[in-house]
Amino acid sequence: GEDVEQSLFLSVREGDSSVINCTYTDSSSTYLYWYKQEPGAGLQLLTYIFSNMDMKQDQRLTVLLNKKDKHLSLRIADTQTGDSAIYFCAARRSSNTGKLIFGQGTTLQVKP
Amino acid sequence: DAGVIQSPRHEVTEMGQEVTLRCKPISGHDYLFWYRQTMMRGLELLIYFNNNVPIDDSGMPEDRFSAKMPNASFSTLKIQPSEPRDSAVYFCASSLRGHPTDTQYFGPGTRLTVL
DSSP states (O other): OOOOOOOSOOOOOOOOOHHHHHEETTEEEEEEEEEEEEEESSSEEEEETTTOOOOOOEEEEEEEETTTEEEEEEESSSOOGGGGGGEEEEEETTTTTOOOEEEOEEEEEEOO | OOEEEEEOSSSEOOOOOOOEEEEOOOOOOOEEEEEEEEETTTEEEEEEEEEEEEEEEEEESSEEEEEEEEEEEEEEESSOOOOOGGGGEEEEEEESSSOOSSOOEEOOEEEEEEE
């Protein structure tokens, strides 16, 4: 079955860029997502990318997709302390109407 | 809209007791999902419903777990009997339709502790 892997922890200084990486195994995954979870809260969708795209930009967020290597990354420009949270990568097949497979989550720590 | 509502927010119970978690999805959403989050296993999909009908329950760990959706505005996840290894945060989420671009909106979660 599908497996989604992420590094567990990333620490950056305020104002720097953060890059969170994710790899997935199922080449049939056609939709890939980034979610953010703040302490004590549920997950919030940040952005998603279709597998026929290489890059998507949304304000401070840039998603890069390398289909050949099955590698997804989320870049946060000018990282702020409010960006401190857990970031989840998730994958989904187009044929599947609901099931998302989540990575373990990357804890982003932003130091002032 | 108030978003996805879950209750209770925290539940502490003793092993062997029955636990019922509740969820009210966003009005008008056709899909409802139950997830479990633990340190060891991360975020796992337990079951999801479309128009109140269970579609995929392959993630339900054992027969001790059951989920129902009697109407479009209410769902329950029941554990009977509960065990310490069921301790986790349980999330409910809903989405408008099943299309991949439909956002799944998550509730705040129920933190379950089984002693």
